Amino acid sequence: MSRLITLSLCVLATMALAEARVRHYKWDVKYEFKSPDCYEKLAITVNGKTPGPAILAQQGDTVVVEVTNNLGTENLAIHWHGIRQIGSPWSDGTGGVTQCPILPGDTFTYRFIVDRAGTYLYHAHYGMQRGAGLYGSIRVSLPDGMAEPFPYDYDKSIILSDWYHNSTYEQAVGLSSIPFGWVGEPQSLLIHGKGKFDCSKLAPPSSDPSACNATNPECSPYVLTVVPGKKYRLRISSTATLSALSFQIEGHNMTIVEADGHYVEPIVVQNLFIYSGETYSVLIKIDQEPSRNYWITTNIVGRNATATTPPGLAVLNYYPNHPKRVPPTNPPAGPMWNDVAPRLAQSSAIKARQGYIHTPPPKSDRVIVFLNTQNKIDGYYHWSLNNVSLSLPNTPYLIALKENLHHVFDQRPLPDQLPGFADYPIYRVANNTNATSSNAIYRLKFNTTVDIILQNANSMIVNNSETHPWHLHGHDFWVLGYGIGKFDPDNDPKKYNLANPIKKNTVAVHPYGWTALRFIADNPGVWLFHCHVESHFYMGMGAVFEEGVDKVGKLPSEIMGCGETKGFKTP
Numbered sequence: 168m169s170r171l172i173t174l175s176l177c178v179l180a181t182m183a184l185a186e187a188r189v190r191h192y193k194w195d196v197k198y199e200f201k202s203p204d205c206y207e208k209l210a211i212t213v214n215g216k217t218p219g220p221a222i223l224a225q226q227g228d229t230v231v232v233e234v235t236n237n238l239g240t241e242n243l244a245i246h247w248h249g250i251r252q253i254g255s256p257w258s259d260g261t262g263g264v265t266q267c268p269i270l271p272g273d274t275f276t277y278r279f280i281v282d283r284a285g286t287y288l289y290h291a292h293y294g295m296q297r298g299a300g301l302y303g304s305i306r307v308s309l310p311d312g313m314a315e316p317f318p319y320d321y322d323k324s325i326i327l328s329d330w331y332h333n334s335t336y337e338q339a340v341g342l343s344s345i346p347f348g349w350v351g352e353p354q355s356l357l358i359h360g361k362g363k364f365d366c367s368k369l370a371p372p373s374s375d376p377s378a379c380n381a382t383n384p385e386c387s388p389y390v391l392t393v394v395p396g397k398k399y400r401l402r403i404s405s406t407a408t409l410s411a412l413s414f415q416i417e418g419h420n421m422t423i424v425e426a427d428g429h430y431v432e433p434i435v436v437q438n439l440f441i442y443s444g445e446t447y448s449v450l451i452k453i454d455q456e457p458s459r460n461y462w463i464t465t466n467i468v469g470r471n472a473t474a475t476t477p478p479g480l481a482v483l484n485y486y487p488n489h490p491k492r493v494p495p496t497n498p499p500a501g502p503m504w505n506d507v508a509p510r511l512a513q514s515s516a517i518k519a520r521q522g523y524i525h526t527p528p529p530k531s532d533r534v535i536v537f538l539n540t541q542n543k544i545d546g547y548y549h550w551s552l553n554n555v556s557l558s559l560p561n562t563p564y565l566i567a568l569k570e571n572l573h574h575v576f577d578q579r580p581l582p583d584q585l586p587g588f589a590d591y592p593i594y595r596v597a598n599n600t601n602a603t604s605s606n607a608i609y610r611l612k613f614n615t616t617v618d619i620i621l622q623n624a625n626s627m628i629v630n631n632s633e634t635h636p637w638h639l640h641g642h643d644f645w646v647l648g649y650g651i652g653k654f655d656p657d658n659d660p661k662k663y664n665l666a667n668p669i670k671k672n673t674v675a676v677h678p679y680g681w682t683a684l685r686f687i688a689d690n691p692g693v694w695l696f697h698c699h700v701e702s703h704f705y706m707g708m709g710a711v712f713e714e715g716v717d718k719v720g721k722l723p724s725e726i727m728g729c730g731e732t733k734g735f736k737t738p
């Protein structure tokens with residue numbers, strides 16, 4: 168159970184005189200031995216759990232989370248994914264960008280307003296910690312008296328993730344070594360923190376039955392008990408470190424109605440494709456033969472994990488059947504992992520719901536084309552945007568910019584387009600794969616409209632281009648369009664959807680494809696924009712945007728204490 172204390176009730180001076188509450192949480196973050204897929208290893212828990220406790224709040228509430236770092240020897244920062252942090256950019260929880268990390272033994276208080284109803288996430292944002300299990304859901308309900316545009320009887324959250332047996336340290340060391348040590352495919356997929364690894368695959372001593380115990384209740388499958396005849400809203404989200412996923416419920420179609428906190432014009436699907444950092448709500452009707460249970464499955468798409476990672480399995484339990492009763496069928500096979508077309512089609516089909524359309528400005532003030540490439544720097548593998556791989560400075564950008572510490576990062580502007588982009592060969596391994604590393608940032612003119620074109624390319628492996636889910640902090644963006652091939656700056660913008668584009672905070676760029684986004688730089692602060700694949704971001708796949716930092720209020724001294732800000736922290 169989460170320790171939720173409603174601290175105070177206060178009346179907000181809004182026109183409607185709505186009641187806004189403070190939702191106060193106290194979190195103890197530590198390492199514990201856990202067996203989410205039957206294999207015992209260290210996991211980061213929040214109040215003893217992974218996934219951590221759900222944050223439940225109502226639109227307009229203030230969420231206060233007092234985080235104590237009991238990891239012992241490791242720093243910590245927690246990001247509130249999808250919450251824009253309007254007026255509280257120092258609470259974004261991005262280590263190196265908006266705050267110094269929380270030191271072992273310290274307590275840090277995040278305080279922010281959840282200004283829009285919807286489905287969001289939280290997760291660690293320091294090093295590769297998310298992969299150790301620190302994640303959970305944030306569910307923001309509508310104000311009293313307001314109703315969703317779709318009826319349902321029950322509301323449930325399911326978080327999907329992938330799971331590795333190696334520690335995030337073993338992974339990080341491999342990624343930053345010569346020779347390069349790739350993390351490989353995950354050992355398991357977890358549905359709401361539960362998976363099943365085949366212990367018989369292990370050699371001694373790991374095969375010790377106490378270290379991998381198939382009957383450990385911690386790895387019994389996740390069971391969703393449902394009542395026949397009812398309609399369920401399932402809030403599906405992914406915190407996967409690497410895997411792009413598809414999600415299915417045997418015998419049941421799903422109607423997508425929400426994406427990243429925005430209503431979707433309903434579409435019916437059999438496979439929900441979901442990329443790390445995305446959240447969706449789907450509606451399902453409990454209308455099938457009621458005398459049995461059904462499989463809930465998730466599979467890896469976009470990478471060939473057929474020999475390495477079994478599908479994730481959970482059970483849709485039709486009440487009053489026994490929840491442990493195994494469905495009488497084999498789990499249905501997922502979609503073909505290497506078939507990009509249905510994924511691109513689903514991405515393109517997600518549009519804003521009629522009646523809830525917020526149209527984008529018809530034109531942008533600036534267009535940034537980000538060529539996504541895999542590169543080498545001094546023999547080490549990296550990922551880059553326009554040939555620049557992001558490295559974070561010791562002093563977080565928000566503090567450096569607000570306190571005018573100009574020497575702590577490279578002040579030179581970065582290119583809005585790679586010189587020679589038009590001739591760049593996106594379908595093959597580039598001749599010279601060397602890139603540069605930089606901590607320089609993009610400075611956006613406040614309140615201007617910015618377009619981002621994500622351009623995918625071949626990696627350093629022949630005939631390979633990966634799927635990258637891109638996440639923007641501090642904003643939602645409109646998704647204007649997708650395409651396969653090289654973006655054509657003269658003709659492709661004519662095909663943008665300006666009529667009913669969905670707003671999101673995370674979006675995929677498909678293999679060899681491009682994705683066009685638009686947002687308004689109207690949230691004073693410093694915001695990370697990055698690939699949500701944990702290892703890709705670790706290898707530099709990101710950029711930083713500054714906008715209106717002069718309008719940011721006084722920074723709390725609790726975010727200081729590292730780099731050049733050591734003396735700034737008042738005891």
Ligand SMILES: *[C@@H]1O[C@H](CO)[C@@H](O)[C@H](O)[C@H]1NC(C)=O
Pocket residue numbers: 332333337341348350351
């Ligand atoms: C774990 O990491 C080591 C290197 O640190 C590597 O040799 C091994 O293959 C990895 N294990 C798995 C299961 O990927």
Ligand SMILES: *[C@@H]1O[C@H](CO)[C@@H](O)[C@H](O)[C@H]1NC(C)=O
Pocket residue numbers: 376377380381382383384
């Ligand atoms: C495996 O887990 C079961 C259920 O908790 C327990 O009874 C059994 O003793 C465990 N086996 C070993 C070898 O630890």
Ligand SMILES: *[C@@H]1O[C@H](CO)[C@@H](O)[C@H](O)[C@H]1NC(C)=O
Pocket residue numbers: 418419420435
């Ligand atoms: C799901 O949708 C497919 C395609 O539209 C349809 O053929 C099928 O009958 C539907 N299944 C159920 C259970 O409604």
Ligand SMILES: *[C@@H]1O[C@H](CO)[C@@H](O)[C@H](O)[C@H]1NC(C)=O
Pocket residue numbers: 471472473474505
């Ligand atoms: C995927 O991997 C499996 C097992 O390693 C292999 O047999 C298969 O050929 C691969 N598929 C493709 C399309 O490369």
Ligand SMILES: *[C@@H]1O[C@H](CO)[C@@H](O)[C@H](O)[C@H]1NC(C)=O
Pocket residue numbers: 544545546599601
């Ligand atoms: C790429 O980097 C490597 C290692 O730093 C260096 O040896 C090589 O000359 C570089 N190649 C080019 C074309 O600059």
Ligand SMILES: *[C@@H]1O[C@H](CO)[C@@H](O)[C@H](O)[C@H]1NC(C)=O
Pocket residue numbers: 598
């Ligand atoms: C890159 O390599 C390809 C194939 O080896 C060659 O055809 C092409 O001329 C090279 N391009 C440049 C710019 O060096």
Ligand SMILES: *[C@@H]1O[C@H](CO)[C@@H](O)[C@H](O)[C@H]1NC(C)=O
Pocket residue numbers: 554585586587599601602603
């Ligand atoms: C990327 O940067 C490296 C190092 O500065 C340079 O040698 C290379 O030509 C650049 N590549 C492109 C495609 O601009």
Ligand SMILES: *[C@@H]1O[C@H](CO)[C@@H](O)[C@H](O)[C@H]1NC(C)=O
Pocket residue numbers: 614
């Ligand atoms: C932002 O720009 C819009 C449209 O140009 C304008 O209406 C609005 O007042 C501006 N807001 C701020 C804070 O400058």
Ligand SMILES: *[C@@H]1O[C@H](CO)[C@@H](O)[C@H](O)[C@H]1NC(C)=O
Pocket residue numbers: 629630
């Ligand atoms: C890469 O793809 C091209 C075009 O489909 C094909 O001709 C070539 O043989 C492939 N190369 C490898 C190494 O698979």
Ligand SMILES: [Cu+2]
Pocket residue numbers: 634635636698699700703704708
């Ligand atoms: Cu990526």
